[in-house]
Amino acid sequence: MEKKLFRCGWCGQPTSKNGEPLALSQIRLIKDMAKWNAAKLVNGKCCEKNPVAVGHAAIQEEITEEMLKDEGV
Numbered sequence: 524m525e526k527k528l529f530r531c532g533w534c535g536q537p538t539s540k541n542g543e544p545l546a547l548s549q550i551r552l553i554k555d556m557a558k559w560n561a562a563k564l565v566n567g568k569c570c571e572k573n574p575v576a577v578g579h580a581a582i583q584e585e586i587t588e589e590m591l592k593d594e595g596v
Contacts, residue, residue, distance in 0.1 A: 527563060529564075531570055533570035533573055537562070538567045538568070540565070541565075542566055544569045
């Protein structure tokens with residue numbers, strides 16, 4: 524089974540599943556750039572102070588709450 528790769532959706536930094544930036548030694552283990560290009564995008568901790576990312580996260584949370592209300596959850 525192939526390990527899933529993750530990148531920050533804001534800056535492209537390779538990250539763990541929970542958005543922690545990876546060390547350069549970890550990044551170098553994956554030599555095939557196509558695998559990084561296909562990585563799942565996450566909200567990276569590297570950009571958590573980015574005003575655009577912060578604003579987007581707030582909007583995303585608000586939309587999720589509205590969707591839950593619509594579903595009656």
